Amino acid sequence: MTATATFSIWRGDLQGGKLVDYQTEIVQGMVVLDAVRRIQADQANDMAVRWNCKAGKCGSCATEINGKPRLMCMTRLSDLSTTQPIRVEPMRTFPHIRDLVTDVSWNFAKKRTVRKFNPRKPDAADGTWRMAQIDVDRVQEFRKCIECFLCQDVCHVLRNHQLFDEYIGPRLLVYDAALVMHPLDSDQRLADLRHAHGIGYCNITKCCTNVCPEEIKITDNAIIPLKERVVDLYFDPLTRLFGGAR
Amino acid sequence: MAQYETIQHDVLVIGAGGAGLRGAIEAAGRGVSVGVISKSLLGKAHTVMAEGGVAAALSNVDDRDNWKVHFADTMRGGQYVNNWRMAELHAKEAPDRVRELEAWGAVFDRTPDGRILQRNFGGHRYARLAHVGDRTGLEMIRTLQDHATFERMSFYTEFTIVSLLKEGNRVVGAIGYQREKGLFFVFQAKAVVLATGGLGRAYKITSNSWEGTGDGFALALDAGAELRDVEFVQFHPTGMIWPPSVAGLLVTEGVRGEGGVLRNRLGRRFMFDDIPALYKNQTADTEEEGWRYTVGDKNARRPPELVTRDHVARCIMREVREGRGSPHGGVFLDIAWIKEKIPNAEKHIRAKLPSMYDQFLKLADLDITKEPMEVGPTTHYSMGGVRVDGDSQMSSLPGLFAAGECAAGLHGANRLGGNSLSDLLVFGKRAGEYAARFALETSLGRVSESAVNENIRQALAPFENGAKGRGESPYQLQAELQEMMQELVGIVRTENEMVRALDGIQKLKERSRSLHVEGNRMYNVGWHTAVDVGNLLTVSEAICRAALERRESRGAHYRIDYPDKSESLAKVNTTLHKGEDGAISVRLEPIKEMPAELKQIIEEMK
Ligand SMILES: Cc1cc2nc3c(=O)[nH]c(=O)nc-3n(C[C@H](O)[C@H](O)[C@H](O)COP(=O)(O)OP(=O)(O)OC[C@H]3O[C@@H](n4cnc5c(N)ncnc54)[C@H](O)[C@@H]3O)c2cc1C
Ligand code: SF4
Ligand code: SF4
Ligand code: FES
Numbered sequence: 001m002t003a004t005a006t007f008s009i010w011r012g013d014l015q016g017g018k019l020v021d022y023q024t025e026i027v028q029g030m031v032v033l034d035a036v037r038r039i040q041a042d043q044a045n046d047m048a049v050r051w052n053c054k055a056g057k058c059g060s061c062a063t064e065i066n067g068k069p070r071l072m073c074m075t076r077l078s079d080l081s082t083t084q085p086i087r088v089e090p091m092r093t094f095p096h097i098r099d100l101v102t103d104v105s106w107n108f109a110k111k112r113t114v115r116k117f118n119p120r121k122p123d124a125a126d127g128t129w130r131m132a133q134i135d136v137d138r139v140q141e142f143r144k145c146i147e148c149f150l151c152q153d154v155c156h157v158l159r160n161h162q163l164f165d166e167y168i169g170p171r172l173l174v175y176d177a178a179l180v181m182h183p184l185d186s187d188q189r190l191a192d193l194r195h196a197h198g199i200g201y202c203n204i205t206k207c208c209t210n211v212c213p214e215e216i217k218i219t220d221n222a223i224i225p226l227k228e229r230v231v232d233l234y235f236d237p238l239t240r241l242f243g244g245a246r
Numbered sequence: 247m248a249q250y251e252t253i254q255h256d257v258l259v260i261g262a263g264g265a266g267l268r269g270a271i272e273a274a275g276r277g278v279s280v281g282v283i284s285k286s287l288l289g290k291a292h293t294v295m296a297e298g299g300v301a302a303a304l305s306n307v308d309d310r311d312n313w314k315v316h317f318a319d320t321m322r323g324g325q326y327v328n329n330w331r332m333a334e335l336h337a338k339e340a341p342d343r344v345r346e347l348e349a350w351g352a353v354f355d356r357t358p359d360g361r362i363l364q365r366n367f368g369g370h371r372y373a374r375l376a377h378v379g380d381r382t383g384l385e386m387i388r389t390l391q392d393h394a395t396f397e398r399m400s401f402y403t404e405f406t407i408v409s410l411l412k413e414g415n416r417v418v419g420a421i422g423y424q425r426e427k428g429l430f431f432v433f434q435a436k437a438v439v440l441a442t443g444g445l446g447r448a449y450k451i452t453s454n455s456w457e458g459t460g461d462g463f464a465l466a467l468d469a470g471a472e473l474r475d476v477e478f479v480q481f482h483p484t485g486m487i488w489p490p491s492v493a494g495l496l497v498t499e500g501v502r503g504e505g506g507v508l509r510n511r512l513g514r515r516f517m518f519d520d521i522p523a524l525y526k527n528q529t530a531d532t533e534e535e536g537w538r539y540t541v542g543d544k545n546a547r548r549p550p551e552l553v554t555r556d557h558v559a560r561c562i563m564r565e566v567r568e569g570r571g572s573p574h575g576g577v578f579l580d581i582a583w584i585k586e587k588i589p590n591a592e593k594h595i596r597a598k599l600p601s602m603y604d605q606f607l608k609l610a611d612l613d614i615t616k617e618p619m620e621v622g623p624t625t626h627y628s629m630g631g632v633r634v635d636g637d638s639q640m641s642s643l644p645g646l647f648a649a650g651e652c653a654a655g656l657h658g659a660n661r662l663g664g665n666s667l668s669d670l671l672v673f674g675k676r677a678g679e680y681a682a683r684f685a686l687e688t689s690l691g692r693v694s695e696s697a698v699n700e701n702i703r704q705a706l707a708p709f710e711n712g713a714k715g716r717g718e719s720p721y722q723l724q725a726e727l728q729e730m731m732q733e734l735v736g737i738v739r740t741e742n743e744m745v746r747a748l749d750g751i752q753k754l755k756e757r758s759r760s761l762h763v764e765g766n767r768m769y770n771v772g773w774h775t776a777v778d779v780g781n782l783l784t785v786s787e788a789i790c791r792a793a794l795e796r797r798e799s800r801g802a803h804y805r806i807d808y809p810d811k812s813e814s815l816a817k818v819n820t821t822l823h824k825g826e827d828g829a830i831s832v833r834l835e836p837i838k839e840m841p842a843e844l845k846q847i848i849e850e851m852k
Contacts (some may be wrong), residue, residue, distance in 0.1 A: 013768060029489020029609070041721035044763030045772035050287075052455040055495050055605065057384065058290040073607055097426055098769045108395075116396045117351035128345055130360030136353050140378065143353055143385060147289055182351065246806060 005077065006085040009034055011047070013098045020044075021085060026077055033061055033072035036088060036100070048099035057211060059130035059148030063100050064089045068149040069211045091153040107149050110168050113196055114175055119184040131183045142178035142222060144214045145171065149216060151208035158203045170208035170218045177222035180229070190233050193226055202227070248702035250421070250430035252693075255281035255400070256419060256685040257678070258433050259405050260462070261441030263291035264383075264670030265650025265677070267390035268343075269439050270399050272678030276801025278685050280399035281433060283422065285457050289391045292443050292455050292651075293670065297498035297601065299365055299375030300671070302340035305795045306357055307364040308372040308544065313337040315371050318851035320665060322524055323369040323554050323656020324629070325801045325811075327475070327819060331636030332656040336665070336672050343671035344376050352389040353380055358537050366503040366540065368552045369662040371528065371851075373542070380498050380601045386667060405431065407461070408777060409701045410438065410469040410646065411693050417469060417646040418691030421701050423674030425774065428767020429481070434693055436685035439639075439677045440466060440632060440648040445479075445785045447778070449625035450725075450732040453485055453496035459778040460785035462652035466632045467784060467830070471641040473822040474654035476630030476785070476803045477793035480661055481737045483558035485624025488574040492609045494624040497579060497602060499663045501619075502551045503538040504598050506581040507533075508562070509618070510570040516577075517550035517561060525553045527852075537587060556660045559623040563737055566622070576622030582615055591615065623737055627666065629657040629802065630792070633743050633821060639677035645684060645691075649677035652752045654819075659801025676805045708763035708776040717762025721778040727754055727779070731786055739793055740807045755783050787831055792820040795832045 005026050008019040022039045033051055040047045051061040054073045062071040066087050079224065080086055094102040123129045151170040157163050168176075176193055179185050193199045202223055209218045216222070257273040262284035271817060274280045284291060317337035321328055348362065354376050355363040364373045378385040407422035411432070419434040442462030445459040446454025467473055484497040502508075510516050521529050528537040529550050536549025551558065562577050572578055581599070585591035588742065592615040596603050599614070606612045606619060632641050632648035634655060639647045650670045711717035734747040761776045787798045798812035799805050819832040825831060840848075 027490060029491045031609070033489060034491045039772060041725075045719065045721065046770045047764065047772075048769035052286050052290045052292075052457060053295050054455070055295060056608070057381070057601070058286075058294045058455065060286065060290050076609070101769050103426075104287070105562055111392075112395055117392070118737070119349060119351070122349075127349075128361065129348065131353075131356055132360055133356040133363075134354060139353050143388065144379075144381065146294075146384065179351075182353070185351075 003082070005035070005082040007039060008085040008087045009036065009039070009047070009100070010089040011099050016095060019087065026082070030077045031073055032065055032075045032077065032086065032088060035077065036072060047098065048101040050101045057146060059146030062091055062148040062150050062153065064091060064153070066213055069153045071148060071213050072149070074213055077123060091149065093153045093159040094149070104149050106164060107147070107171065110172055111175065113168070114179065115192065116188065117179060117182065117185055118187040120186040129184055135183045138221070139178050139182050141216055142174045142181075144216060145174055146214060147171065148213060148214065150211045151162060154175060154207045154211050156205065156207070163198070169234045170202070170223065172197065173199060173202070173226060174216060174218055174222045177226055180226060190230050194230050194234065198224070199227060199230060248430065248699045250432055250698065250702065251559045252432045252434060253281065253803070254434045254690060255279045256435065257281075257437050257439065257681045258379070258435035259283065259439045259678070260420060261291070261402070261439060261443060261650070262288060262401070263293035263441060263443050263650060264386055264390060264667060265674035266291070266439070267387070267394050268671050268674030268680070269441060269649055269678030271390065271394050271397055272675045273682040274397040274399045276679065276682040277551065278682045281402060281435070282399055282405060283402045283405045283433070285404065285406050285425070288401060290389055291387065292457055293383050293387045293667070294385070295455065295496070296667055297380040298367060298500040298503065299377030299382045300343040300344055300386065300667035301367070301370060301374050301662065302376060302668055303337060303363060303374060304341050304344065304364060304376065306361045310544075311374060314847045315851060316340070316374065319370055320656070320662060321658070321848055323660050323662040325660060326658065326816060327800065327837065328658030329636050329655030330844055332673070333845060334637065335676075336656055336669060339672045340668040341677065343668065347386065347389050347671075350389050350393040352385050365500065365689055366548065366552065368499055368502070368558070368665040370664065375503070375664040377500070380500050380599050382667065398753070402431075404680050406774065406777060407465065408705050409467050409695060412469060413691035413694070414492040415470075416644045416691055419693055421645040421698055423705065426769055428770065428773070431770045432693060432698055434690050436690055437645050437647060437681035437690045439681050440646065440652050441650045441674065441677070442652045444628045444651040446625045446627070448673065448728065448731050448786050448789070449736070450728040450784050451485065452625040453482060453494055454625070459781050460628075461781045462648065463631060463788065464781035464784040466641060466646065466648065467788065467824045469643060469646070470824065471584070471643045471646055472497060472633040473788055474630055474633040474819050475792070476628065476788045476822065477796050477820060478629035478659050479625060479789060480555060480627040480629060480802045481559045481623040482626035483555055483562055484579055484621040486610065486619070487576040487622040488620050489610060495605065495609070496624065497619060497621050498599070499555075499600060500536030501579060501581050501599060504581065504595070505537065505587075506551070506579050507549070507583065508558070509580060510550050510565045510580045511572060512570055515545050515564050516570070517553070517558065520561060521550050522553060522557050522776045529553065532595070537621065554660050559737060560804060562623060572620045574620055576620045579621045580618035580619040582617060598846060627651065627661055629659065629661050630654045637676070638680035639673055640680060640684070645688070647677045647681045649673040659803060705777065708761045708773060711760050711762040712764050717760040718757050720763065720772055720779050723754060723761065724775060724779050724782065727751070727782055729784060735786070735793060737792055739803070739805045741794065744790050744794050748787065751783060751787050751790065758783060788822050791830050791832050792822060795820055795834065
């Protein structure tokens with residue numbers, strides 16, 4: 001059951017680049033990363049590709065496949081049409097380094113603006129806490145994030161409007177949500193969410209949720225509840241009367 | 247004169263997996279300046295892939311558990327060639343290290359009364375693995391990463407270290423390149439911690455990520471430090487085997503912990519057919535008793551699927567060899583069957599094994615809540631590594647420490663599942679602590695300019711071959727080596743095959759002198775692969791040489807020419823050293839006598 005397929009892969013660096021066509025043999029069960037690595041080994045030895053686990057667990061291999069942000073290692077060829085060349089390009093929202101590799105360091109730098117986890121005092125004398133599974137389920141959904149940054153790549157606030165200073169993007173709102181809804185965290189995080197993290201820029205297009213390989217309901221479960229909390233704090237007349245929010 | 251930049255730290259940690267990050271946090275907390283280096287981005291190290299859990303005798307689920315039982319289990323699993331001091335420290339300290347993660351924000355699955363939940367795993371007498379579904383490694387690395395970014399340390403991500411630097415006998419730094427631009431950096435440090443992970447990529451079928459090229463083993467050996475027990479390579483019994491593109495991908499032991507059973511083509515639970523003597527007393531006699539164990543009956547003994555990995559892997563090989571395997575050359579692993587036993591089984595499986603559910607659905611079109619999986623052994627873990635002192639994690643060279651998978655000792659001849667993540671925490675912390683102490687008592691050493699220049703020249707040699715327009719492809723050489731190791735130094739070993747492998751490695755080494763790389767130094771994966779190949783050749787040779795010397799079968803090391811355990815070899819470790827001439831020598835070194843208290847614990851737990 002062997003056949004060949006054509007891959008149009010973005011080659012180039014900051015000086016410029018272009019799509020280059022490569023043909024390679026494909027076999028049953030193959031994912032895009034298999035094909036790209038085979039091309040790299042046989043035809044393009046110096047091609048820059050970032051991947052680690054090939055199991056959808058590390059979030060390294062994020063690219064745009066036929067224009068859609070996806071993990072190369074979890075995109076099966078059987079789900080794509082091979083009658084047309086399959087286009088593989090780097091994530092376009094971040095600065096390009098070379099070929100399929102982009103500079104995602106902005107995400108790590110921005111993450112440092114989210115204050116550290118700050119637990120309440122331990123519940124038990126031995127220094128441990130008690131939490132019910134039902135209360136941690138919600139946070140565990142957010143903590144599934146593999147930091148692939150596909151959601152950051154697709155979010156128009158970053159991609160089109162380039163508001164990198166004003167907005168931290170869906171991935172980091174998920175991170176915020178994991179802290180705000182963490183049963184043990186005792187920090188006040190809503191002021192940062194409103195100001196430094198710019199949650200107001202999100203207009204709930206849900207593009208981020210659609211690309212998340214971990215199927216985190218970014219908009220419904222993280223961003224909207226956070227927005228509600230911010231609104232409650234800042235625009236609820238009672239809170240304002242008692243000077244709860246600044 | 248080669249060009250490079252110099253950076254100074256008190257403690258340099260090479261590796262940002264669980265061991266490296268835990269070590270760095272500890273060192274930074276002691277007020278020294280810390281640099282952390284990794285080949286990939288932060289949070290992507292191999293630790294992120296760990297699935298089943300982290301072993302610690304918290305006794306939240308079974309109050310009969312305590313450090314003594316964990317110690318005895320670890321020694322039994324390792325067939326008593328473990329470093330008993332490390333096994334003791336590990337069992338005693340793991341619970342605190344796990345609880346500490348919770349204080350740093352980790353969110354483990356919970357017991358009904360709100361404490362950290364623990365699950366069953368092979369070779370652990372009681373439910374002992376703290377876990378988060380089947381993505382425990384992600385939880386652990388993210389917690390450490392998020393905590394570490396608030397400590398005083400500098401990260402150098404996508405940097406590759408190519409050599410350690412020495413002044414006399416002491417390690418005083420390391421040299422490497424930044425992958426993005428291909429520029430060289432010299433890191434001067436008072437103490438260096440190796441936390442570079444494993445060597446699974448020496449084999450064709452492996453659960454390891456591309457990073458597992460045994461760099462720490464090779465760096466240490468080349469610098470003159472000793473390695474230990476590298477013949478013990480763990481083949482995990484359950485890797486995916488179909489479709490071919492995912493062969494080797496891990497299927498967590500958690501599947502069996504949750505009640506998954508192994509069957510051959512005839513539907514027989516073949517693990518009942520051969521239960522090793524060391525585990526006879528602890529293993530269920532009937533399928534019914536095995537199931538009771540799975541659901542927490544304290545009077546039941548574990549199902550035979552949960553004996554140690556070495557044994558399960560060999561039983562699978564036997565079924566396949568004798569013609570009772572599955573269509574693609576493995577056996578069946580069935581978790582779907584538990585619907586006969588519990589209501590809502592499908593939901594339960596998806597809650598407990600979400601990544602496995604996804605992995606099979608997305609990559610193999612198979613719904614594990616409905617159908618059995620096809621599985622077979624995959625290269626997984628190195629028990630051996632850099633020889634270290636059990637308390638301080640210092641290697642045989644002053645100033646060089648090692649922790650995590652690249653260090654030897656804790657696991658002996660076979661590692662128990664879950665004992666690696668706890669190893670990273672316990673000994674990562676210790677390495678960080680002792681490296682910081684060492685650094686506080688010393689000053690920076692001198693780095694030899696000529697050594698630096700020579701290292702850079704060697705690292706760049708493939709480009710010169712490239713410019714001449716011919717030479718060997720690093721990808722091709724790597725593939726040939728992996729195939730050879732898989733075939734000749736795999737689960738079942740014998741002298742003449744290993745001698746052939748050594749000969750093959752020698753030939754590949756010669757060919758590797760003309761490795762050829764095209765293009766420039768910017769993020770050039772061909773070049774990176776050429777560097778990896780050098781390390782893989784060194785560790786492959788080390789594995790062969792140690793495996794030849796261990797003329798017996800023990801734990802993960804199985805030889806058909808010596809199928810039994812040898813009493814005299816039960817008392818030794820293999821120690822490897824590379825001489826000035828580049829030859830790797832192996833000596834058998836007696837294991838230090840175990841103190842009476844520890845001996846007594848082992849006796850009591852038999
Ligand atoms: C699929 C899978 C599942 C597993 N599940 C479990 C489990 O459930 N429980 C358990 O206890 N264990 C499990 N293990 C084993 C465990 O995950 C590993 O043994 C452990 O994570 C190794 O951690 P480490 O910190 O030693 O190294 P790693 O996490 O491998 O990190 C190595 C680090 O060193 C860096 N590095 C390497 N070489 C260089 C170099 N030359 N220069 C610079 N940096 C370098 C890498 O970039 C990386 O940052 C599993 C392993 C696999 C593969
Ligand atoms: S929902 Fe919000 S965060 Fe998500 S893509 Fe749209 S604007 Fe961006
Ligand atoms: S939220 Fe989803 S898409 Fe965004 S970084 Fe995390 S895993 Fe990737
Ligand atoms: S390589 Fe790890 S997610 Fe694709």
